[in-house]
Amino acid sequence: MTDSVSATPTHCPYCALQCGMNLVAAGGGGGVEVAERADFPVNRGALCGKGRTAADVLAPGARLATPLVRSGGALVPAGWDEALDVVAGRLARVRDEHGADAVGVFGGGGLTNEKAYALGKFARVVLGTSQIDYNGRFCMSSAAAAGTAAFGLDRGLPFPLADVPLTGCVILVGSNPAETMPPALRYFAELKANGGSLVVIDPRRTRTAELADLHLAPRPGTDLALALGMLHLVVAEGLVDEEYVERRTSGWPAARASAMAHWPEYVERITGVSVPELREAVRLFCAPESAMVLTARGPEQQAKGTDTVGAWINLCLATGRAGRPRSGYGCLTGQGNGQGGREHGQKADQLPGYRKLTDPAARRHVAEVWGVDPDALPGPGRSAYELLDALGRDVRSLLVMGSNPVVSAPRAAHVEERLRSLDFLAVCDVVLSETAALADVVLPVTQWAEETGTTTNLEGRVLLRRRALDPPAGVRSDLDVLHGLAARLGVEKGFPADPEEVFEELRRASAGGPADYSGISYRRLAEGDGVFWPCPGTGDEGGPGTPRLFLDRFATEDGRARFAPVAHRPSAEEPDAEYPLLLTTGRVVAQYQSGAQTRRVAELNAAAPGPFVQLHPRLAARLGAAEGDPLAVVSRRGRAVAPARITTGIRPDTVFMPFHWPGEGRANTLTNPALDPTSRMPEFKVCAVRVEVARGDAP
Template sequence: MTDTHCPYCSLQCGMTLVREGRTLAVQAREDFPVNEGALCRKGWTATGLRSSRERLTTPLVRDRATDAWTAVSWDEALDVVAGRLAVIRDEHGADANAVFGGGGLTNEKAYQLGKLARVALGTRMIDYNGRWCMSSAASAGNQAFGVDRGLPFPLADVEQADVVVLVGSNIAETMPPAVRHLDRARERGAHVVVVDPRRTLTADRADMHVQPVPGTDLPLALGLLHLVDAAGGVDEKYVATRTSGFDDVRSAAAAWWPERVERVTGIAVAQLRELATLLMSSPRVMVMTARGAEQHADGTATVLAWVNLSLALGLPGRPFAGYGCLTGQGNGQGGREHGQKADQLPGYRMIDDPAARAHVAGVWGVEADSLPGKGLSAYELLMSLGTDGGPRSLLVLGSNIAVSAPHTARVAERLAALDLLVVADIVMSETAALADVVLPVTQWAEETGTMTNLEGRVILRQQAVTPPDGVRSDLELMAGIAERLGAASTWSTDPEEVFDELRRASAGGRADYAGIGYARIRAEDGVFWPCPDADHPGTPRLFEESFFHADGLARFVAVDHTGPVEPVDGEFPVHLTTGRVLAQYQSGAQTRRIKDLPDTGPFVELHPFLALRVGAHDGDPVSVRTRRGVLRAPARVVETIRPDTVFVPFHWVGANRLTSDALDPSSGMPEFKVCAAEVTT
């Protein structure tokens, strides 16, 4: 029996793995407070991929001339990879090699990947798929609070709130075990509000469903602040003593009177007033955003608008209240803290900070001046591949960008333009199928490593079984490349040794892990960062006394609504939005291969009024067209979506052929959640 955690979302639910003959069974683990033994169907079936016939167990090298794959040894594969990386670097410069990581990588892997890029390759060209998940909330959190931690309180605190507002979150499908905390809050009389263009399973459990036009969560927040201010609901003492910058925010909100908000968002004035009154009714109000609010070209501004509302009500730092971001990927939090983002070094240090560079370089045993500077954000990086002066190679770990990136047709073109594409994966994903070299790596039950869940709780996934012959860990892969390139520093393949180095590198940073070790995590069921030393208790709740800016104050940041980059028009008259469904996860590379999870394929959800207008019938194929491409899939005619909106899940190839690649200027987040579309039969 091995106590560990689920391989999927940011809850990182506790579970126990038990060997039963040749199989590995999942059992409930009731002592972990996030899920208390509950798991969703993905968690219960998480071991299914181990027995898949599609599991990769040997390195593969593709001959571009014949498009044929050849199985090779690990040494041969790493010799090919390192040799070609060295030639590209010598001929085109260090930035001609690029690296792309993922929010599902353990902290150890994310840390080592950033080190590999900056020390072994000397490139500034590194980013990861978390740029497409939590980056807008991260940017807003850093601006407002001076720190980015998804939830600044334990998830169980939700049970003690009196009002919970979920903006763009469908946790009943994306992280079902978390719903128990909402249900307990409601049992003790709390009101749950869901803001979403679709009436989801989460909205079905709510006391109020607010159904705005896609891309208008920002003016909704501005309008609510307008009403709160007009009613005298601003916590003036809190604003005066714990914040700065409110005057500009107050002025911006003054322009968003209820009737104007109604015209832009589609939300009736009466419901706006009802929600504003509810927000002022209790000191225990929690506001939490997720991808529905954040995956926009103005996603950072949208999150800041909801943070401004929370600060005006005096919520952050108050017991059982505040603002939080519901992180999506399994290590979405830790993955963005330790160096696989283009602008960061371990400990959430910024790469352009001389003191940060000196500290990390000292841990790595290299000169600070040798570390490259800030690179490109994820989509910008992908669009630069194979261009004049752009990267000629790409190493991909923990990401299926051929499915998950926006405007995937353009991404495929850029991948094809590379001299070398190397993909490490457990199956032949859509991205791996395009690669020159595919490296088979361990999956979650076959390795040990830490993750940081949505609460900022650092937990330990423990190895339960030996990986198949021919499979190696990502740490071994990175060490093999670094050693062949003659890289400075040390390159351990032992996850605990790598984590101990990470602790030293993070010491003194905003995400300080210095006091967190494997033994302590096991003893305490996880430790909350920041935790600067072994005697520190960890920090389950942030902001009780001060924020992370130098003066201890939170910052109001004035924002205004500009609208989606692609407004609807005569040619493209409806809004397209995308999202997840219960049985699938991310690009579906893993979940679509587990036989016990229903694989419906893509579908198009539309309202009966829209179906009538275009002549669509439930179950029959319809076409969704945007300025980037066309998807044809069965229609699902439902009354739970706005008549001016269609929804497509993104787990299958096709959805992101349609989505906009407009980027948030602050976070680099693409506008996945709204673009203009046409629906035809």
């Protein structure tokens, strides 16, 4: 244990708030406990149950402590040299026999910036493969695509969370922070206390919706029509900020024409949201001097997610609510390093610094930092689901780092089947996840409290997580793993195991790019509360960072924001006689993502022990279902069984399942992998299902 363990300031390993916390020595010696850190401005000491219990997963019984190699059909303990030799040898064999693109890499939105950077470099320089993507593609990629198209730059929030209570109105679309990031809920409570209003758009009456001044409950998959209907009313009622539109935007005539085709009564028929409710939402949004729209996975995890987010951005632009103080559009990023994870090269189409892999200048810059020929860098590869779908066919081996697609991917039974069909699967993880259990080699890696590294929260605030204790003897960091594999595959230099050394190279690689970290150093991060990118500079003499983007100009070539000419279209899968209902999925407060870590914490399991099917009393009566009865939810892709949870807080035509569990209640067995044509986001949030009482099934 390090000397500083008595009070190590660090950050939570879970969601993109990256709440500040202190780690202190646990009673009895050995290990650490989580304590309040009131001085960090994002959460100001508040922690949810996941944060409070984060140290539980560090316990020996909860985590992996030795490499495992499959022998005779079973995973058995092995030494590190043996395990790394097997991984390197098998990856090299597949590459030599089938070509570099037969080797795939799948990363995670929880990896530190250093790991994400090194993983992308490893794939492209050591393996020479284009086949790399990560689970963040399933999180905020639609918002990233829409934000880049509109503003020229994607950063989840272009302003600090501290601006939220100071605005006049927030429209929260498809987000439930009361469950997904509870410490953030205070910002919305403070907004109301300051006289502002909150509009929540969600097909369920969630704990967040209970706080709202106005709750709109549209039919799942119709958020795009709802945004267009509101913009229609803005135009019809003379609420467009014409001077702003003329001075700071382009593309308004086409966007206006599309909105005018979505008159309120038409939108009411599509969404189920009444015309008076639409008018009230427009009034609340347009009455104050400032306002914000914040989206999350609800509108984004759709096969039209990019267009949907674009429509909400259109609403902000038409009313002059972007690039102004206390106003704007933002995306509530989900995963712990979902923002930084998509900036530094583990996405299929990106290089570090949020550079495009197809940009010759970007390739030259990064290749120079890496010491390779730009022409040697592979081009863009498959997106996350397309990569998983190609396993066992075009892609014959896979290295997974920080992800559990057996539970988290859409059409999960099919993805599990593809993983089983691989010639070789290696997984780096802290626990034996459902994906790791299928692997040929499992490499146990360090956790957040056992390593130093940086993450970037949903505000674009780059933060330093500090090592507080030593890892178990049989555990190594992901950077150690990449160092060892690179050496075995013939690349002796360029993959250091020291995170600060990796970050120094990341700074050079990102310099001049949209996500410029060159002016950020470990020393600067250790002395403050983080630095907002972009932050150009050299050495420790970087600029102040950029808490608020777009106040003077947008990041487009001409400095103008661009409207998106979008129109409503149906979801990829609409209800019919065989599948008459809609399924939507989401999270519960006591579990996180695929649950691989939180399901190992007793307190969290007691609060949320398993999956359930939430449905309206009218639907329950029609099915003859009582509270707790096992319900079978069936889609065109499979069947999941979980107990009924009956509530008036959901639409009668919709059922909801959380997605944290494997097995019979795995919600992602049902979900539709139909992809957004721009972001390649699967349509997690809406698919057609039928529901049956499954009295012969154990829930």
